[in-house]
Amino acid sequence: MYFDTALWPLQQSIYQRLSADKELIEKVTDVFDSVPENQPYPYVVIGEPSTLPFDTKNTFGEELSIVIHVWSDYEGKKEAYEILNACQKALAYKLELSDFKVLKAERLGMQVFDDIDPRIKHGVLRMKYTVKNI
Numbered sequence: 447m448y449f450d451t452a453l454w455p456l457q458q459s460i461y462q463r464l465s466a467d468k469e470l471i472e473k474v475t476d477v478f479d480s481v482p483e484n485q486p487y488p489y490v491v492i493g494e495p496s497t498l499p500f501d502t503k504n505t506f507g508e509e510l511s512i513v514i515h516v517w518s519d520y521e522g523k524k525e526a527y528e529i530l531n532a533c534q535k536a537l538a539y540k541l542e543l544s545d546f547k548v549l550k551a552e553r554l555g556m557q558v559f560d561d562i563d564p565r566i567k568h569g570v571l572r573m574k575y576t577v578k579n580i
Contacts, residue, residue, distance in 0.1 A: 449506040452577045453495050455543040456510050460492055464514075467536035473529050474516075487519040487566070488529055500576055507578035511554065516569030517561075526558045526569035533571050543577065550576040 457479070464470055464477045470490070477490045493513035500507035514533050518525045534556070540548050554572035561568045 449579045450545065451497060452508055452510060452543055452546045452575075452579075453497060455546060456512065456541070456575060456577070457492055457495065459541040459543055460512065460514075460537065463536050463541060464490060464492075464533060467532065470529065470532040470536055473525070473532055481517075487517055488525055489517055490529065490533060491515040491517065493570075500578070505578050507549070507576065509574060509576050511572065511574045514571040514573065516558075516567075516571070518567045518569070519565050520567065523558045523567050523569075526567040530556050530558070530569045530571050537571075537573055541575070545580060546577045547580050548575055548577050550574075552576075 461477060473488065475486050475489045479492050481489065481491055493515045495510060495512045498509045500509045516526050516529045534553060540551060552574045554574050556571050558567055558569040
């Protein structure tokens, strides 16, 4: 038996949550799925998803991992840390997905590193959501 994946509903819900978060929006120029050319820093990008089955005898589900990217041209890593913290707080409580129930949300890790362009800092927040079809 086949079922629909929650990838798109999850991305929509994450986008809505991040875009509506006052603390985050005060710190960034915008939240994106695809970044426009010459976009001013700092900004957030909803990045690469992956999924693994989470099925039982009676239900179909998935473990969905998604990466949130932060891009900053602030001198040092402070701004990237602050934006990652705001993203983490915004995603800390349960997301609502149509046709799916979120069973669990987990933070898998965060890091900030220097981009190939030394002026740019790249922050990464990895999240995992366990969902089931309803």
